[in-house]
Each structure stands twice: as structure tokens, then as C-alpha cells.
Amino acid sequence: MSLAVPEAADRAALADVVGRVVRLDPAAVVRLRDTGGEVALWAGTPFDVLVAARTRGSVEPRDVTVTGSDLLAALSVVDAPEVDPGAAVDGRWRGDLPGEGPWRAVGSIPAEEVDALVARITEAGLDDTAWEGGGVRVPARCLVAVAGMGWPEDPAALTVALSGDDAWMRVEVGDSAIVRRRRPRLALLT
Template structure:
């Protein structure tokens, strides 16, 4: 029997396909997450970690090439690429501090895409703007800000919004919600089909 079970096969391929589309050289970390469950982790090019749980079994942490999950041979584990994983992970699932309607997340994501199209075609204030500068300014924008009961301000940047949208994590139902979570210096958007995490004020690199 292979390490992937039932729906785990299609879920792993869906996750890997999105990751490879954004970064053909991406790697995916497989982490045991309970009985017959594995958490897939990967890093997107704009510094956000994405994760999704699937039905599978692995004996230990293992990093593989994302593209190798697209065409598994007899469901054997792909060749290990453990030395290619260089990023820290959140210490836990975190605490939910706010629930945001999924429709609002999709709306701010669509507004950002429209801003890019307009600015690319017309510039800003009549002045042209480079695509790299435009991308960085967009990703650092904070379209959602929540405040904890203790008064802590939690900004949710477009980095997280774009991550959950581009990964297909946000469900389309009118009654769906997205949780804003915090875990130490990390902030997450937790959606129906997966989560995106960003570490504020520091690098993702393992020190």
C-alpha cells in the first residue's frame, strides 16, 4: 500500500500543482499530523508558507520536490530533498482572533488584481511604475486589520490574501468564513482547504 490514501492522492496533486505553477522549483515538506494524516508545507515566492492536511502516512518529516508529487510512481515516496528546506514553521495551529467572511477575502484579492491591471496600463498619478515596485507595494498593503481583546493590532497583508486565493484555499459558499490566527510572531489566514502563514518582523529562514 502506498503512503497516499484515498482522497490524499488528489489533494496532494492539487496542492503541488498550484505550488509548481507559482514556483517550478518549489519543494514540499511532509509532516506527520496524526494517525493517517500528513500536513503539506511549501513556501511561495513572496515569502508566505502555505499548508494543507491530507490523508496519508509518513514515518517522519520529509521534504520532496513539488513536481514529484504530480506524477507519483505506484504511490512511492518521492526522493528526499531534506537539505532544500530552509524555513522555520509556526510553533502550532495558533489562536483564532477574528472570523472574516470568505467573500470579503475574495473581494480584497480581486481589488488588488484590478489595481495591478490599472497601474500597469496607466501608471500611478499619470507616472509609470515598475512591475517589481508595484508588486512589493501591493503585497505589503494591509487590507484587513483586526484587534485582539488585549488591544494588539494584527494586520493581514495582501501577501496572505493572495496566497490563499492563488492556492485555491478559499471556499466559494456564501456562508463560508476565513479565520485570522496568530501564533507567536506568525499571522495566518485559515481557510476551508488550507492555510497561509506569514512571519512578521523577521525572516522565515532557519537560524
């Protein structure tokens, strides 16, 4: 098993995202998918949303789940263009992922408003609407996850985007995002 991320800056950015995920949940698992020239990273959070990030590189096997702590150690301690991301724990991944895109922007949340919005949220209100625009409701849990990840740092605004089928929502923060399914999946009866 190997994760190849040739550029040191890309490895540092990926390690930063994984480090934030592990701080939120020390037992987090991270799914890595090779998308042809890029690696897509997905990680669950305690807020029932996914963290998503991309970087230039490749992973073998092309779709694998590893523990966040193992991946963080490989990226931070080894810091080489090619690392072993840790043992596969594919059985620990729960849930599905959105398609590769395209995503269409429907609004933006000024970054300076995130802390004020999060301060008004109670634990019981995680599914309450924290922001609404472009006909889209952003549940509080998405902004709590943004704040929990320690974002935003640089962006002037967070972009709210929808998947092509409108089933998924993204709150984009720079090169990373918080992703949540907008509609529950229908169970197939057999």
C-alpha cells in the same frame, strides 16, 4: 520512503494543493511531516509565504522535503494509497515552521473582496496592509498568494488566525492556508 494517504478524496485534495504550488513555482519544494495520523504539508511560494495543508495519512521518514513536481507526479499519475513521494531534498528547505497550534481566529475576510483587494496591490506594495481586523495587519503578499493559488473557490470567508505565541499568522482557506511569520526571528549571537 513512502507517503500513505488511504482515501482517494484526500489524495486528490493533496494533489490539488501541490499542483497549485507547482504552478506558482515549478521548482518548489514541499515539506511533509507526520503528525500522528495526519500528514502536514508545507511549501514555500514566490510571495515569501508558506502554503499549509493537512490530510489523513502518514509519511516515512516522519519529516522529509521533496520536490513538488515529484510529489505531484506520485499523487496524480500513480494514485495509489501508498506512493514514493520522490527523493529527499531536505537541504533545500529554508526557514522554520510554526508550531502545531493552537491557532485562534481573530477575523475574517469576505471571499468576494479578495480579488478587489489584490487588484489594488502593486509589486512594490507587497508588504503594505491589504486588510486589517482584530488588531492584525494582513500584508498584501498573503492575499496575492491566496489569489495566486487560485483560491477561494467555495468559502464565503477567509479566516485570519494567530498562533498561540502571536508570532505567526494564517489566512485559512477551507482546509488549506497561507502562513507568514509576523515578527522576524532574532539572531542569536554566540
